[in-house]
Amino acid sequence: MASNSSGGGSSDRQGIAQQRLRIIAGHLRGPVDGDSTILAAECKAQGSNTDVSSEGKTVPRRRQEIMKWNGWGYSDSRFLFNKKGQAEFTGKRYRLSGMIIPGLKDWFEGTFGANLQHKTPPTPLLTNTAVPPATLNEAFVEEVKSTGIPFSHDAEDRVFRAHGHCLHEIFALREGKIGRVPDMVVWPSCHNDVVKIVQLACKHNVCLMPYGGGTSVSSALECPPEETRSIVSLDTSQMNRILWIDEKNLTAHVEAGIVGQDLERLLNESGYCTGHEPDSMEFSSLGGWVATRASGMKKNIYGNIEDLVVHIKMVTPQGVIEKSCQGPRMSTGPDIHHFIMGSEGTLGVVTEVTMKIRPMPEYQKYGSVVFPNFEQGVACLREVAKQRCAPASIRLMDNEQFKFGHALKPQVSSIFTSFLDGLKKFYITKFKGFDPNHLCVATLLFEGNREKVLQHEKQVYDIAAKFGGLAAGEDNGQRGYMLTFVIAYLRDLGMDYYVIGESFETSVPWDRVLDICRNVKARIIRECKDKGVQFPPLSTCRVTQTYDAGACVYFYFAFNYRGLSDPVHVYEQVEHAAREEILANGGSLSHHHGVGKLRKEWMRDTISNVGMGMLKSVKDYVDPNNIFGNRNLL
């Protein structure tokens, strides 16, 4: 896409909108041939053709066919430094694919003190001998076999479902170290399959761990090492159909295993969308969103998952839980959905969800604003939230992240664009007097009908101007959002060169935003120094969501671990300290990643003793034998 299209006419804009849709849906494995993948069918008789309905879907049963076993995302997409030392991104799936990123090497070496000569390549192949043998519950296996539900105890299948994407999990995989893994994987293809599996698990006292997209960053998928029963990973990925669309009520009934990109693509074909776009939407599943209380980047228009669901069906050891109607709001005691949302797989398996849908937006427009400093930027976001005029998405990156984003600019094709870039830079830093070491940038995404978008855009830019903000073009904005999808790939590149890192998030009241950002970043730097990290770490943050009463803040933290004997341990200590700092500064334990096992230790302080008791008693009633034994949350 041409970067200078911002001044173009409506056809250009149309093009941009379509381009954007293509990005969202842009990770197809093959062309969609228009045939109706939207089925109103009931779960078909079990047998050999359970795969039929997943045609054109992203996630195969054998994930290893398209995905990395020891890193993020698709096997064909990765960053690397080529022979000339230039960074490039391989594959064809993303906008950045096949492009050279000239600035990355200097930024990488400069920021981390890393060196392309010092490599830490991963173990190339998964050796089956490294995988502990499966402890099978023979009776259970026999009965599953008789139901015809596909299952496997292949080592690769099991390893794939034994982890999420926490740093320590990926680091161990790269070293070829494998801990406790599920003993067996089952692939139910509909709600009834799940009912059967759960019944059998209860009957034979087998531990079930639901698995959706595998994008957890809370150690939620780690098998408890103390678990002695056979652990069965219940992979929902084949329950991925849209069962019906109700255009009168604007709802869709969807199987919970569907991943975000498929859901969006399939709805788009009918002219609808959910608008729920978490950063992990390529791989994360609807059931996972419900189980962790997910949040999407466009929640300002569409809402977070709790605002989007109308009806949830979950299979528990006590039976199926669901509401009897689809009324848009009910006063019937505490909302049982709120026991389900955020239960993190400890109570049962979410199988089907009725969700709100919206007609696809007519028009989309990116934007960006440069602020002289982070303080001004936050003040602007606060004002936007106060006036309740936040665009679909508004995010504010700090200076370090701005520089990072800059380093990821792909090679420009024409001298003209590079000239324009130079001019813009001159204007901002010299003419407007912004300090390049303090300025920060907000990226924006507007959605709706064209007139309203343009009106909205003006309103937001007017507010920004009051805080010293300068509009900085659509291209910068779009690149910002594109980075969301590739940043996880970048971590793998870092890990090839002694650099490890991770992001974590929190939510915090407005008056605390600046304080928490400063203190947590400083704490990270201090802790790294204390723990013997030899190089200054990258410690940066951004404000990614705005609410009436606060904001969601993301921290990114990475460092060069050369000279450390146990880098992961150091990493974990620093992250732990950073979380303590977050809590001490009035931040929450998590905005949307969830608690898992990683943040369990802080749960009691977070929700009080009585709160813990409430949740425990629900667990005790619903799952007295701890069949859903992933030991998350409590």
Add this chain to the structure above:
Amino acid sequence: MGTIVLFTPLKLFDPMLKKRDDFEDILEERRTSSDLRYALRCYTPVLYKGVTPCKTSVLKSMVLQSDQLHYVINQVSKESGRAADDVREEASAILEEMAHSLQLSTVRFFAFMLSKVFKTLFRSICVNEEGIQRLQQAIQEHPVVLLPSHRSYMDFLLMSYILYTYDVALPVIAAGMDFMGMKFVGEMLRMSGAFFIRRSFGGDKLYWSVFSEYVKTMLKNGYAPVEFFLEGTRSRTSKSLTPKLGLLNIVMDPFLKGEVFDVNVVPVSISYERILEESLYARELLGVPKPKESTSGLFKARKVLSEDYGSIHVYFGQPVSVRSLAEGRVNRCQFNLVPRHIPRRPSEEIQSFVNDSAYRLVRAQEENMVLKPWVLLASLLLQNHHQNRAAGQKPGMALDELTTQAVWLRDVSRQYGAFLHWPDHTSPSEVVSSGLSLHRALVRVCEGRVQLAVEQEEELLSQAVVVLSCASYRNQMLHVFVRPALLASAIHIASSNQKRKTDVFNSFSFLRNMFSSEFILCPGATVQDFEEACYLLVKTGVLQVTQQEVLVTERGHRTLAFLTSMLDPFLQGYQVVCRFLCEEDTETLTEKQFIPAVRKFIVNHLLAGRLRYAEVLSSDLQKNALAALQRLGAVRKIKGYLVKIQHFLTQL
């Protein structure tokens, strides 16, 4: 207290392990180069994270527009029924009265004048440069609070003078309102960075709010280091005073509430070889009221300019991170549920944290106080004075005897960790005579004998002036010996030869509790202090401590005797106060009337020879004793009257 378990690593107590920086005399350069050029030189200090200094008017409007003040103004307006604008006017007036207006030109004027004055008054002003470098570093990284000890009016001018000399950011200094009385000088001080606070403003919410917001605004933004005196006022006795917590609470608040990443607190120890206010203080303690600060009074004080006041040592201590002090002590989440700008009384957790921190900081000041040989001489001469008087012997002691004893005490005090400045390359007799000559107002040498400059036939009060002045020098070394001295006295009390450790501990604990307003003894650290004292006395071969028993070694008696007589005047003093309360009719005694009454009682005892320590006349000691008796429950204050709890008193 059944068994006493040693839980602190003993190494922590070992004073010999303390490392201290070297000093550099900053007057040396002043004596050789132009003061004018020095006053006009380029002064470009680095501030916190490179912020630019902020104009007084901007600072004031930041304070007036702050959320906290806004809230309190509305609250006061609602409660009092006054218009909010009216209250705001008042706040603005308070701020006007309070705020500093630091001007470089005034600083330069002071730099010039003080150079002249210092050169006449002092032989040298010695500063540890490494400390300055640490401070410089700290200022760039964090908001900084400077906490100098307070022994003289000189202190804060001296601080600013030193910082100007080293190109370090000039502090803003909390000063008592009494300075404002001196019209011209008050304004000059204001322009050199002082801001003025009322001595007491108990319930005045608005005043407190303006004041705390003003301090926090300067601190948080790093516009200038904030300087105040933890002891609240000048110590008239040279002992450190019980720390005041108000300002410390304020400067810790931004960290505790997460408004800054950290605050660094730098204790500064200023030791004067001879204090300018020496006899002034003694008179004040004896009840001759201090003259009100006035400009003309200052000019009358000119005659001090003609005297020799020796040298000053200024030691900038290790910056203390409030964050690390609070680590594991304070749960900062307690501020999560109420907006931070709404003023709240600090929780008990915070109060005890601030209190403990204050004690630690005062101890850090004490540790780096430089002791001159004269301090040892003053202690020895005082002890000798009282012993001779009791024994009815000829006053004074032979010069060479004094020298021998001083050398002994030098070695002992070094073992106990004193920061002693004893010139190593000079013979002991020279050291002694140079010390004596600087303080010739207090001692007399005749016929090879040294004695305090006290004539038997003189009036009791003039005798007491000399004794109290000497005591103030002895007091400078009290912090080194106070714990071992308490232990020594505890052993002394345990009458029998068999000294059971638990008995000794109980006496120690009692004495420590009684003297906790007299000396700097961290609250709640009884066991630690006991261990520390045991460790020191065992290490120096004075004691042997077994599981059950405490044994005094053969050679330990001398040290033990020295230590007990060091504490004896205080013990006697407290006893006399006790006796006064027992014997006299105190039914109608208010707290105000207490001091004159007890003074009269003590004078009678002294004249009758029933008491030998004239220093008991010190009103400081009397007040502390009363506070101790209140704390121990022997006296209660009801509606301003002192009510004694008879059976308690008699027990004591």
